[in-house]
Amino acid sequence: MMTKTFLKRTLLALGLGGAAISLSGCDGVSVGVGYGYGYDPFYDSMLWNDYYRNDVDVDIDIDRPDRPDRPDRPDRPDRPTKPDRPKPPVAKPPARPRPPVARPPAARPPIHRPAPRRR
Amino acid sequence: MRVLFSKALAACATVWVVGVGPAMADTPVTYTDAGKALFRFVVPDFWAVRVGGAREIEDTNLGDARAVARVIGMRPVTDDTVWMGFVSPEGVATIEDGVRYLEDIDKFLVNDADVTDISNRSIGGLPARVFRGTGRRDGRGVNFTATVIDLPRGRVAVAIAVMREGADPAYVDDLNAVFGSFRAIR
Numbered sequence: 001m002m003t004k005t006f007l008k009r010t011l012l013a014l015g016l017g018g019a020a021i022s023l024s025g026c027d028g029v030s031v032g033v034g035y036g037y038g039y040d041p042f043y044d045s046m047l048w049n050d051y052y053r054n055d056v057d058v059d060i061d062i063d064r065p066d067r068p069d070r071p072d073r074p075d076r077p078d079r080p081t082k083p084d085r086p087k088p089p090v091a092k093p094p095a096r097p098r099p100p101v102a103r104p105p106a107a108r109p110p111i112h113r114p115a116p117r118r119r
Numbered sequence: 120m121r122v123l124f125s126k127a128l129a130a131c132a133t134v135w136v137v138g139v140g141p142a143m144a145d146t147p148v149t150y151t152d153a154g155k156a157l158f159r160f161v162v163p164d165f166w167a168v169r170v171g172g173a174r175e176i177e178d179t180n181l182g183d184a185r186a187v188a189r190v191i192g193m194r195p196v197t198d199d200t201v202w203m204g205f206v207s208p209e210g211v212a213t214i215e216d217g218v219r220y221l222e223d224i225d226k227f228l229v230n231d232a233d234v235t236d237i238s239n240r241s242i243g244g245l246p247a248r249v250f251r252g253t254g255r256r257d258g259r260g261v262n263f264t265a266t267v268i269d270l271p272r273g274r275v276a277v278a279i280a281v282m283r284e285g286a287d288p289a290y291v292d293d294l295n296a297v298f299g300s301f302r303a304i305r
Contacts, residue, residue, distance in 0.1 A: 041257065042204060043171075045228045046224065046227075047171070047187045048224075050223040051219065075272055076272065081244070111264050114286065114288065
């Protein structure tokens with residue numbers, strides 16, 4: 001009888017402990033989904049736009065054509081593309097020692113760092 | 120108890136698969152429209168992706184239904200100060216059209232938008248126009264970069280990257296990596 005009660009209690013404790021651990025796994029901090037997608041302002045805003053409306057901001061958008069029904073443009077010829085050279089898994093060592101100062105990249109990336117906070 | 124436990128486990132597994140799964144290492148995502156692949160990009164590690172689809176949304180006051188193209192949004196799993204999204208709107212064929220599309224969307228994305236820089240770039244080997252600026256959203260300042268990329272066959276891709284005030288500047292590299300991985304599918 002004692003053993004049965006002990007077993008029951010142990011099982012209960014283990015079960016509760018396991019459930020607590022597994023539920024805490026669902027906690028927002030540990031898996032980062034607490035925020036979820038319930039409120040996703042930028043996503044929602046990207047869905048909503050006035051582009052396809054013709055009756056909005058008439059003063060600004062004068063005689064806007066019916067955009068979705070634009071005539072199909074003829075297919076542009078595909079631009080010639082250089083075939084991507086396959087990269088081997090191991091890079092060759094540089095033939096000459098690299099100069100200490102690298103050349104600036106030809107094209108700047110499109111994002112800049114945010115400006116320091118104004119005071 | 121056992122039933123509860125297994126339900127909890129199943130719930131956790133679902134959350135992991137849905138919430139974390141799409142943002143694993145070097146994950147390419149292909150944007151398709153009506154079964155046609157338009158472009159692809161690589162999602163940074165530990166970012167969560169939200170994939171939409173073509174649909175109509177309606178203004179409840181005006182009863183005004185509008186078609187919306189697929190929007191793919193993504194952000195770091197543990198940080199909501201950074202967001203990036205792609206859309207290829209139907210009927211928008213050129214960069215100039217794309218700019219007008221942006222003009223009609225920016226007021227929803229940020230308030231008091233102030234474009235500080237406009238430049239022509241090449242993204243994924245394609246001509247693109249990049250708008251950088253600042254604005255406000257939910258009472259916080261945001262930096263945004265809006266891009267119109269000229270795709271083959273009379274389409275454009277609109278990409279918008281947003282960093283809220285206080286965002287870790289290291290995310291700039293992640294965002295640029297997404298642009299760096301951008302390729303049109305011909």
